[in-house]
Amino acid sequence: MTRRRFLTTTGSAALTGYLSLIGPAWAARPGIEKAGQFGELDATAAGGIDLYIENREVLVGGRPGRGIAINGSIPGPVIRMQEGKNALIRVHNRLSESTSIHWHGILLPFTMDGVPGISFAGIPPGETFTYRYRVRQNGTYWYHSHSGMQEQLGHYGQLILEPAEPDPVDYDVEHSIILSDWTFENPHRVLWKLKTMEGYYNFQRPTLANLDDQMSAIGMSLTEAVGKRLAWDRMRMDPTDIADVTGATYTYLMNGKAAHENPTFVARAGQKVRLRIVNASALTFYDFRIPGLPMTVVQADGQNVKPVETDELRIGVAETYDVVVTPPDDRAYTLFAETMDRSGYARGTLAPREGMSAAVPMQRHRPMLTMADMGMMMHGGMQSMQDNGKGGMDHDMSMPDEHNMADKPHHATIGSELPTENLPDRIAHGSDHHGPASITMAQTAYRRIDYPGAGLGDDGWRVLTYSQLRALDRPYGRRPPTRQFDLHLTGNMHKYIWGFDGKKWSESDMISFQYGERLRINMINDTMMSHPIHLHGMWMDLYAGGTLDDNPRKHTVNVQPSELLTVDITVDAPGQWAFHCHILYHMEAGMFRTVAVVRSLKGGPIDVDA
Structure with a gap:
């Protein structure tokens, strides 16, 4: 083959391959439906509804991909329900693997919660599971698989629960x-x-190649930019x-x-x-x-x-x-x-x-990220990082003043009523380094409910924060808690290990909630990432600077880096429940616990069938 013919042949082949990539995917694959063609169903209508879970090839952004469709679509259909009525949903598994549906934020019997290994066994291939529960709330929620990584493949959809009373x-x-x-x-x-x-x-x-861009973006000199980069390197972190x-x-x-x-x-x-x-x-x-x-x-x-x-x-x-x-x-x-x-x-x-x-x-x-996201700047003070021998900051920094600062973490406190307003705005970490599953942590965590988040608040626009949320009406069950404990959100980014208190789910014990109690959890984020924490089966009343009358009620709370975030829980749901970070990859890597609602903290889980 001559050189000219070789170049012509290979060039034509390359052009053909390139055009096949940029051309419309559906031209090569007729009959593939686009993602986003979902409908609407009413699960509280007479006879209920049927959901069919199956693998399907769909066009996502014009490109064919294989996902998990519900009734042929990604996302699945919007499911409506009427407060006060009974929902009836038959889920047919057409996959070659087990599946499930979790009704996110919905109050229901734990056997209907849809978490394999905790609340039921899952839905085997070729089988049907029927969800039945009374709708006890209203508002906007969603549903998704709690099996493996199926959620990432399109196994999700929206829930709309219509109120029984006039909508405000x-x-x-x-x-x-x-x-x-x-x-x-x-x-x-x-x-x-x-x-x-x-x-x-x-x-x-940030790299040496884009150092000029870094200096321009943060308004620092070369010396300052390099110094900042070295400080992050000493912490083995990346901003x-x-x-x-x-x-x-x-x-x-x-x-x-x-x-x-x-x-x-x-x-x-x-x-x-x-x-x-x-x-x-x-x-x-x-x-x-x-x-x-x-x-x-x-x-x-x-x-x-x-x-x-x-x-x-x-x-x-x-x-x-x-x-x-x-x-x-x-x-x-x-x-x-x-x-x-x-x-x-x-x-x-x-x-x-x-x-x-x-x-x-x-x-x-x-x-x-800034040093504030590492708990190292607060109220004008600078703080050291605990490094657990893993390469944290190797020089001393001045400690903050002790105003309104807890003496030590409350690992478990049981007794009289706890305060519900003007809670401490920061908490000392204590001596527990949580082992290799948590390589660095701020010595102090602090409340950030009025912080909009990294990259927000500098555009002149109003940005919503948790501190602005106030319940329209006082939620039921509000009373001061009588027990509290601290829960550290921990991680090792280098090994991609995530957990609570330095332990993955496979290494941890159940967390016990006592039926009927009012419980407080102080979540302390020892990591440099935000974690959306979700509790199944029960509401979390978020301390947002308000009162028992108007602090908001949430099913998922975002805990920002180095944040101390407090939630109060009315333990009114017998059974075993999931409690986890809702970043799917963090949950799969260990940031998950099982909550057992018990009659006594010294006893075992309640038999809900008794």
């Missing part, structure tokens, strides 16, 4: 907004990569560790659609539009805003809150927010959900008719 939220039209992340990789391989190489998907790290998995592999979706597919939500000028926003991601936090249109937050995690107007909100994995907006004119507005690490975004359009679009905002610079 006034609106003319509503739309479901389901945010998620998708990878064409096998999620088990994604987890393997994270365990094999720390920061595998982090292509935004760009915002998200474990990034846009390097993720496609970010709104209602199953990639940003260029631009899903449209129709509303006319002057209409009050209720957006029911669910973050059904496996890992991604989103910063949600509608440029030019203020949002009024009316629900958080399905619970009515006193309306608060804002321009932007950060929605953690598994959280839900309902907002009301009123377009003043007949034009398009962009629904913009930017990832917390700024590696991508999901996007849709609110408009009076299909086919319209508005300008898409420019993505902001990715944020960097």
